[in-house]
Amino acid sequence: MKIDLPPLICDYLCHRALVDRHPAYLHLDRQGTVLAAGGDLANYRVEPLQTGAPVSTVFDFMEGLLPLEDDACHLECLQPQAGACIDAHIIPESGGYWLLLLDTSEEEQRRQAMQQKANELALLREAQARQLSGGNASTANVERLALPFEAAGERKDLAVLAVGLRGAAAAASTAAPAVYLEQLFLLRRRLAAHFQARAGVLYRQTGDLLMVFFGLLTAATAKEEQALKALMPILQDEWGAAPEKQLGAGTRLRPALGLASGPAIVGLDQTPGAAGLQAVGAPLQAADLLQQRAQPGELLIDQTIFEKAGALQDRFDALPADSVPGTGRVYTYRKKTLT
């Protein structure tokens, strides 16, 4: 591709792309010995550089990286103990390598500032979710965290996820009680932590049922998308460990999932001794109805969630009308099939 640009523009682009980034290079043999070097090495505090030395004595970060077996290797934003933040490119050639160094200190500072804000927000959200979850939300502890809704009551659009742990009821009559409860609580804790880390608030957990709200806490994406994204690792069996636990006699706990969206009234019950998050509304009922109808490992969603599913719509199939009375049109998530 040929691009015609005026010399001034070329010079400007060259300056922005190269000179401002203090390029330097080292030419290495197959064993990683420095054969030659050039460019703005002083910016990386390696001047004067002796040829004949192993590159890992010049840059600690090169330890263990050679030999490269495949294509060029790009190591982004390396911060040595002293000196600039480096983008390192290792480019193989017959007989050796070129190590290209670019200064990305300015970019690192910009990214660090943004990442810091994002992580602080995520930590605050996790703390809010923990405070609101499990029925221990008092006005005192949530006010500390600047809760994003009125404690006295507010109507909020929520995506409500209901989780039924299938197999729990059957196992209750056969499993050793202590083992049963240990496994049940473990799975519930894991599910709750998984959703809380993804802007979900655990509203209720009783026995083999959980209910989680999305949309109550500030998040970067819409509540429906947030909920679906949180569910994907579970639906695709890519969760750190499958949400199934052996309870003896081959009984396993598997989640059946219902997800519905709509307005609900939320607030805090401030009765002494019973303080906690309270919510009432159609999406709570709908989500519960959907999870009751869902098979183990299945996700059923309502029309509103489907409409907001974006690219994920392709992964859902519509069920016949009135499949789940009282919930409108219902869609089921179609799992990936291996071909």
Place this chain on the structure above:
Amino acid sequence: MIKKKICMLGAFAVGKTSLVQQYVHSIFSEKYQTTVGVKIDKKTLSVESGAIDLILWDIHGEDAFQSVRTSYLRGAAGLLIVVDGTRRATLDTAFDLKTRATETVGAVPTILVFNKSDLAADWEITPAELAQVRQKGAVTVETSAKTGSGVEETFEMLVRAMLEHA
């Protein structure tokens, strides 16, 4: 001198940088400073066979916006995968990272580091869960980057395992 590359992995804000700062410089800061890219530090350790240079790759935390690049792991001789005991979800991230790291560097010595033992009362991860992780064969330790508890021992344990593995 022998050099060994150690990679620190884990979710964001679990204390990876604090562990390195405590181990290398004996300092701790309460202020959370997120890491972008990789901070590279070095510590020389005396072992029976002489001295060993540990090249510590403190890799940015895994979160919704930045996923750990496997190119960072190339050449690692050992892994410390850090979990925040007060945040249950960081254990799932640790399992996920362990799987991906093993696919990249193979079965190098790895320790699951349960950090923030100074906040034991606030831990979401229970002793039963810890026991279950150990039963699955993982090597686990509990540390506090704040007090220094278990930090030096963790790195020394990993170094011993790396030297035996080599």
